[in-house]
Amino acid sequence: MNYDSLLSDKIKSLKPSGIRKFFDIAATMDDVISLSVGEPDFKTPWRVRRSAITSLEKGRTSYTSNSGTLALREAIATYTAKQIGVTYSPVDEILVTVGGSEAIDLAIRALVNLGDEVLIPEPCFVCYSPITEMAGGVPVPLVTREENGFKLTAENLKSKITDKTKALVLPFPNNPTGAVMTESDLLAIAEVLKGTNIAVISDEIYSELTYGGDKHVSIASLPNMRERVVVINGFSKAFAMTGWRLGYALAPKPILSQMLKLHQFAIMCAPTTSQLAAVTALTDCADDVARMVDEYDMRRRLCVQLLADMGLPCFTPGGAFYVFPNITKTGLTSEEFCVRLINEKKVAVVPGSAFGASGEGYVRISYAYSLKHIGEAMKRIAEFVNQ
Amino acid sequence: MNEKLIKLLRQDSRTDPRELASMLGVPESEVTDRIAKLERDGVIRGYTVLIDEERLDRNAVTAQIELKVTPQAENGYDGIAERLCGFPEIAGVQLMSGNCDLLVTMRGSSFRDIAFFVSENLATIDGVMSTRTKIILRRYKEEGVVFGDDDDTDERGKL
Ligand SMILES: Cc1ncc(COP(=O)(O)O)c(C=O)c1O
Numbered sequence: 156m157n158y159d160s161l162l163s164d165k166i167k168s169l170k171p172s173g174i175r176k177f178f179d180i181a182a183t184m185d186d187v188i189s190l191s192v193g194e195p196d197f198k199t200p201w202r203v204r205r206s207a208i209t210s211l212e213k214g215r216t217s218y219t220s221n222s223g224t225l226a227l228r229e230a231i232a233t234y235t236a237k238q239i240g241v242t243y244s245p246v247d248e249i250l251v252t253v254g255g256s257e258a259i260d261l262a263i264r265a266l267v268n269l270g271d272e273v274l275i276p277e278p279c280f281v282c283y284s285p286i287t288e289m290a291g292g293v294p295v296p297l298v299t300r301e302e303n304g305f306k307l308t309a310e311n312l313k314s315k316i317t318d319k320t321k322a323l324v325l326p327f328p329n330n331p332t333g334a335v336m337t338e339s340d341l342l343a344i345a346e347v348l349k350g351t352n353i354a355v356i357s358d359e360i361y362s363e364l365t366y367g368g369d370k371h372v373s374i375a376s377l378p379n380m381r382e383r384v385v386v387i388n389g390f391s392k393a394f395a396m397t398g399w400r401l402g403y404a405l406a407p408k409p410i411l412s413q414m415l416k417l418h419q420f421a422i423m424c425a426p427t428t429s430q431l432a433a434v435t436a437l438t439d440c441a442d443d444v445a446r447m448v449d450e451y452d453m454r455r456r457l458c459v460q461l462l463a464d465m466g467l468p469c470f471t472p473g474g475a476f477y478v479f480p481n482i483t484k485t486g487l488t489s490e491e492f493c494v495r496l497i498n499e500k501k502v503a504v505v506p507g508s509a510f511g512a513s514g515e516g517y518v519r520i521s522y523a524y525s526l527k528h529i530g531e532a533m534k535r536i537a538e539f540v541n542q
Numbered sequence: 543m544n545e546k547l548i549k550l551l552r553q554d555s556r557t558d559p560r561e562l563a564s565m566l567g568v569p570e571s572e573v574t575d576r577i578a579k580l581e582r583d584g585v586i587r588g589y590t591v592l593i594d595e596e597r598l599d600r601n602a603v604t605a606q607i608e609l610k611v612t613p614q615a616e617n618g619y620d621g622i623a624e625r626l627c628g629f630p631e632i633a634g635v636q637l638m639s640g641n642c643d644l645l646v647t648m649r650g651s652s653f654r655d656i657a658f659f660v661s662e663n664l665a666t667i668d669g670v671m672s673t674r675t676k677i678i679l680r681r682y683k684e685e686g687v688v689f690g691d692d693d694d695t696d697e698r699g700k701l
Contacts, residue, residue, distance in 0.1 A: 179698040192698045224668075317653075389580035453550075453565040526553065 169285045173509025177493060181503035188532045189503040190520045193330060195395035195476070200436065200443040203394065207432035215431060219424045222415055223251025223403070227430050230437040231403055238362065239373040241381060249310045250415055251425045255360045255389035255402035260286050261414040262356045262385040263322070267292035271321035277511030278479075279326045280358070284511075292321065297338060298513040301355075301470050301481065305334035309343040314348070322354040325374055328361035331510045331519035332479045332491020333455075335365055338372045345377045354410070355384045358511045360402070363393035363444055365474040366452040375405070382407055387413075390429075392475075393444055394436040399429040451476050454522040455531055458460075461529075462520075465537040476523045479507065483516040485540060493520055500535040544674055552686065556591045594681060594689050595649065604649050605656045607664065608642030608674040619643060622669050631659060634649070642674070653677065 159167075174193065181187045198204075216513045221230065225374060236242050243249050246399035252258040259282055267273060269291040277296040284294035295315055299305045312323065325344075327336040336344075349353065355374055362371040375384040389402025402425075404414060405542035424430075458478045462469040469480035482492050497503050504521075507514030520536075543566065550562055557576050559577070563570040580586040595602050619637055626635045626646055634647035646664070650656040656675065666674050681689045 158625070182700055189699065194698055196696065453546075456564045456567055457561055460561065526550075530561075 160522075165289055169288065172281050174281060174505050176509075177497070177505050180497060184497070184501065187497065187503050188528065188535070189531050190522070190524060190529070191503040191505050191520055192523065193477070194390065194397040194523060195447065196523045196525065197395040197447050199394065199396050199399070200440045202439055203396070203432045203436045206435040207428050210428055210431040216337075216427060219251075219427050219430055220250065221419045221424055224427075224430050224434075227251055227434050227437075230434045234437045235405060236384075239359075239371070239386075241373060241375045241386075241405075245406075245407045248405060248411055250404045250406075250411055250418060251430060252389075252402045252404060252418065253400045253422055253425050254391060255358065255387045256282060257418070257422065258385075258387045258389070258402050258404035258414075259283065259356065259358060261291070261417050262387065262406070262410075263287055264290045264417055265410060265413040266354055267320050268321070270319060272317060272319045272321045273321060274312065274315055275511075276324065276326060276329075278305070278329075278331055278507060278514035278517070279324070279510055280330045283324045283326070283356075283358075285417050287457050288368075291420055293319070295320075296511055299329075299332070299334065300513075305329060305332035305470060305479075306336055306340050307344060309347050311347065312344060312347050316351070316353070320351075320353050322356055323348070325355055325357040327357075327359075328365055328371060328474025330361065330475050331477050331505070331507065331514065332470065332518075333477050334470075335369050335473035335477050336374075337369050338377075341374050341377055343372060345380050348383065353383065355380070355387055356387065357384050357385045359420045360387060360389050361392050361475040362388060364448060364451060366448070366455055366478060367473055369473050371474065378406065378508060385410060390433055390436055394433075394440060395447065396429075396433070396436065399426065399432070401425055401429040401433055411413055443480065454524075454526060457526065458520065458522050458529065458533070461533040461537070464529075465533075465540050467540060470475065476521060478520045478522065479517050480520065481516060482518055489515055489518055496536065500539045502532050502535045502539075504536075537542075544576060544580070547573065548580075551577075551586075592685055592687060595678075596681065599651075602649060602651060603653050603656055604647065604678045606676045606678070607646040607648065608638075608676070609644040609646060609659055609664065609670055610641075610672045611643045612669045612671060613643075614669060622667060625667060626664075629663065 176189050181189050228249040231249050232243050232245045242382050263286045267290040271292045273287040273292050274295050276299050287294045296309050297307060297315055299307055327334060327369040357374050359373060359409030365371050373386060374506045375381045375386050386405040390399060459469055459471050462480045467480040469478055472478055485492060489508045491504045493504055505519040507519060546566055549558060559573045560570050563573045595604055609623050623635050623644060626632055629654050632646055632648045636645045638645045649664050660675055664670060
């Protein structure tokens with residue numbers, strides 16, 4: 156077979172994810188301590204696991220409706236109204252997906268025509284740009300800077316809007332920087348979008364994980380914004396449910412109904428067991444979430460201090476579970492830093508460059524690990540930096 | 543605040559006060575002041591070490607001995623409890639609800655040691671009506687720490 160002519164040009168041109176690469180290296184070495192994974196170290200709350208077990212005991216193993224069980228969509232509607240103050244109809248404005256990942260894919264594919272531009276603040280999570288390319292769109296990075304708290308500014312946004320601009324991705328709280336957009340930050344963004352025909356894909360997967368004063372605000376809650384916003388959220392991060400593969404999209408019916416078609420044909424429905432258990436997560440696990448948030452917050456403060464102690468400047472993150480120190484003073488590139496750190500000190504972290512060119516000069520350290528584990532890894536990083 | 547501080551100290555009482563302070567979001571002086579007060583008030587009674595006894599010495603025996611005692615008119619259980627505390631061999635003495643009255647924890651180098659100690663020193667105390675000795679065979683978890691093999695159970699990135 157001539158695989159080269161067999162395979163699609165677009166798929167061949169995609170680069171594999173730069174995050175996976177590092178923990179694949181870590182997996183081949185002994186005694187590596189990792190601070191690289193982007194998923195909670197907590198187990199899913201027991202109540203949620205018990206709900207899943209009960210559903211299996213009862214033999215509830217059929218497909219659900221394409222958009223998800225009505226009970227779950229209703230629970231999502233109630234939860235969303237409470238958390239971000241926006242109401243969505245469980246009937247035709249909520250779609251349950253296979254993780255936030257699928258919801259992002261659906262939203263981009265439902266919106267993008269050949270040549271459409273999608274604005275993507277960077278550094279950011281790795282999926283928006285390749286999915287845009289697969290849909291025939293053109294990803295346009297909007298570089299966010301440490302001196303602005305890695306926030307998207309109105310000027311930056313305005314300067315990149317063209318008549319081809321189709322959508323803006325709004326990935327806050329941000330992976331990898333931990334940046335959070337406040338209400339006033341978002342009002343400035345909304346002001347730019349007002350009167351345009353640009354959609355917003357607001358990836359709010361870390362919405363529950365904010366620390367310090369600034370709680371998460373959704374752009375969908377601002378005046379006149381809801382009509383253009385697809386909210387992406389899910390269970391992976393807030394409820395420590397990564398392996399359950401469950402997320403959702405919230406959008407006005409004209410957008411959501413198109414996403415639903417794609418989902419119908421490509422996926423059928425999100426995993427039934429996960430959907431049945433997820434209702435418990437939304438209705439019954441506020442204490443578990445609060446406990447996890449409290450624990451992340453302690454680790455976050457500790458990481459920021461330990462990095463400061465070793466002389467690596469680090470923006471104080473307001474959300475998610477990552478710190479994103481600036482490593483330029485070591486004279487190494489992000490990639491060199493990570494390769495040498497894993498070889499010399501057996502600690503795995505992810506190069507900032509995996510999150511877009513503007514992540515160069517930074518590394519992403521996850522604090523979804525126990526304090527003991529963080530303490531040992533940070534000690535080794537300090538030895539590395541000081542040598 | 544004390545609750546969170548104590549939780550952190552329970553996990554690792556050797557944590558640097560500076561790190562405790564940053565985790566709790568308060569000045570370091572507040573942490574050291576609070577710890578000093580907890581010590582003064584007798585809430586923190588000491589800092590010890592968590593040992594996996596069976597790993598330290600395969601033949602070592604830890605026993606819990608349940609004592610039924612007749613409370614004494616003048617000082618209830620306190621008199622007997624204080625006498626028990628006087629034995630250096632005894633690691634812990636607690637007044638219990640339920641079937642037994644006093645629970646004694648002790649370590650010995652063999653089962654015989656313990657059995658003799660109980661029959662000679664505990665059963666003979668005035669007011670002790672009966673003793674029942676239970677041996678710890680294996681420790682799975684102690685003070686919140688799971689024992690067993692150190693192998694990492696973190697499957698993330700490996701499944
Ligand atoms: C910003 C962001 N969005 C979406 C996802 C996808 O999460 P899931 O598909 O598990 O819901 C992740 C996972 O790392 C993420 O960091």
